[in-house]
Amino acid sequence: MSLLNSTPTLCVVGHPNRGKSSVVATLTENDSVQISPESGTTRSADTFEFALNGKPLLRLIDTPGFQRARQVLDWLQRDSISPAERPERVRAFLNAPGHAERFADEVALLTPIVDGAGILYVVDGSQPPSPMDEAEMEILRWTGQPRLAIINPMEAGADVLTWQRTLGQFFQWVRVFNPLSATMPARQALLRAIGELTPGWSVPTRRLIEGLALRDRQRLTDTADALAAYWAEQLLEHQPVKFPGALGRQRAEAGLRETLEAREVEFFQALGHEWGHHQSELQRETAWELGDDALMNTETWYLWGLKQRDLLWVSGSAGAAAGLAVDAGLGGASLLTGAISGGVLGSVGGWLASRELDGKRLKGLPLTRQKQVMGPVRHPNFPLVVMARALTFTRQLWLRPHAQRSAVVLRAEAAQWSREDQIQLLSWAKRLQQHRWQAKHQDALVTWVGEQLQRSLEEAVLSEETESWVS
Template structure:
């Protein structure tokens, strides 16, 4: 099977390396704001299941395209002999010094690679661009072009009209935002460029679909487990120390933050984003009224009235609050609107577990716990945040190296789903969690994630 191999070429600083990075899902490809970041032709392989299915060569940008074209045209050459003339250019003594970038990018092409030409849709077509395209036509190799809309894509029409004269396939492609389906479109086009490439590209597309399903299962399972752990997280307090409880609460806060970060980091590195930076707009600040009162939390979770409805409908799920010593639902209404519940003692309830007394150990050795967090918004917020980040990561291109910001967004869960989440939380916190609930949770999480898999 012939492995498709394309060279990504074009002007300096137009996103060539970004395209290589996104298509090969490799965040070690060097990308830089300054021109001339790529100085030599480097080949990156796209592997699925340990098999190489595509090779892309990142190249430096054209520097002296017009001079190179003049050299090529300085002798009468028939169309049939143009590619031979380009080879002659590469063999010419002194050209490696005089035209290092052109020699670097044309060498792999003349050794048999196809061409993926990248242009900036914000800039009009210049004579230098025309020279580049003409040189590429002279190579005679299979070629396609993408317009990277780097700024306001003002010159889109002009580019489209020009490119179709030189290239077999032309599309707009933004390597910083391209979703999985958009990348698939590009891969399929590669399979059309040369008949002997189509088999490898078909395998690549099928392999990606299979991998998506596997990822969905893995992440569904991991996300469900992570949620269960957060819902039931508690920190031990020793009764020997008076400040023990507040220290344990502080540890709980930090643990919730840390575990959330770890979870996001785990997914991102599993998906090949190794330089992952996460920016968080609302940490698990359990020390104040945040879970109740800030707008952020309302967005993630539910507003007070809704919360009452949902936790009421969850039946004994209101027990999450009753556990915190607040009594029945009429009291709950007062507590919620009056903000009584916002104190740490209210919902960060210390819990005395039926500890096992071992033989002669004194009672003071018994443990109690800070947590689990009792607030009924908590299970909803933990889930909403985890799903949001997972969805953002799903399509995140590897050329995108900026921090991932947790953007607050409202959820579209039905009342029934909200109630279900609270009931699951209650079972977990009361140590009544069953295998079939775990299965239902995983299934529900996968359904939530499935919604974004095919989205562009």
């Protein structure tokens, strides 16, 4: 295999249970890579590709961990040979009779390297280097292939300096990289190091790094669009009251709650799938473990939105009180829906008219006149809560490395918006619900959402940089 201008291909090796598969999953954004706390999870060498627009740009081979490094090294060192003969000696080891059975794991991990792959060696930075590690590193040096080492600080108190000194004697580059928290800049720093391992890889890795940046910019634009559309849809949602009297209203309200809940889950799931988080869904009964804090659990609204006193102030400033019922004694149905409106949504076309958003679900809205409808939800916290939850979830998912196997738990965070932003959101809500929505409002909303996302992602990256990665 020639390394010249080809897709960088690296074999991820190391001791069992050091996070090798986690590194593969995060770098290739593939959550089907098998990861578990049990040692010996990976039993054979498996190739995972990372592609953008259908073009493979990085190939990682996940391998089992070394089991008998000392014996392998003893075999390699049995005869005295010159350094130039070492790669050949490793090859001979693989072909020696009985080794495929006796040294199954070593044969599985060394074969792709001997066939031309580079080496990504993973160590746990929170455990000190041992003679066993030294034997592994020496074997890898014998292969003569391009080599980079990753210190994965699996627990607190990692002795990075000692590891750096040790690894520096065996590898061309040494990087600290935590596959469970790595953000894009950390990934890109690692990719840059890969690009410098061998001259033929510098152009393909540069392309990969640029491709990732471009992909994320596009992702931000698309997400801002989708999130804004979702928010507007939630604010407009309403249900027909099909029977007269209290029962009819109860049914309609239950239907409205269910629809709003279901649509939140649907939006979250769609993002997850879009970004390659498939397994998290398959591992549990309900797709996302959102706990008791569901969208329509109105008791938690004050966690996500504003306190009563602030609400009155902000609603007043937004001129929202007329459109969004502010009721000091809010409770029960009135909290959700305000009064039942006798009218209907006129046209929601303002949202869809001038652009090609996915309007599938909006198409389902009844546009014909109905006598009574339940909704849309008029409580002034509702627009803030829907937005806060969607932004928080989007950020959590965006930053979620594909090695992460824990449940996606939506964490309540008091919205960090300025008064100005809160007032802005409420007046958009009012416009939507009063059918005074125009393309320019939509543009402004999408821009606002994009800025919110970008800011919160930048903050997260900054705090990760100071916490856990060093280059």
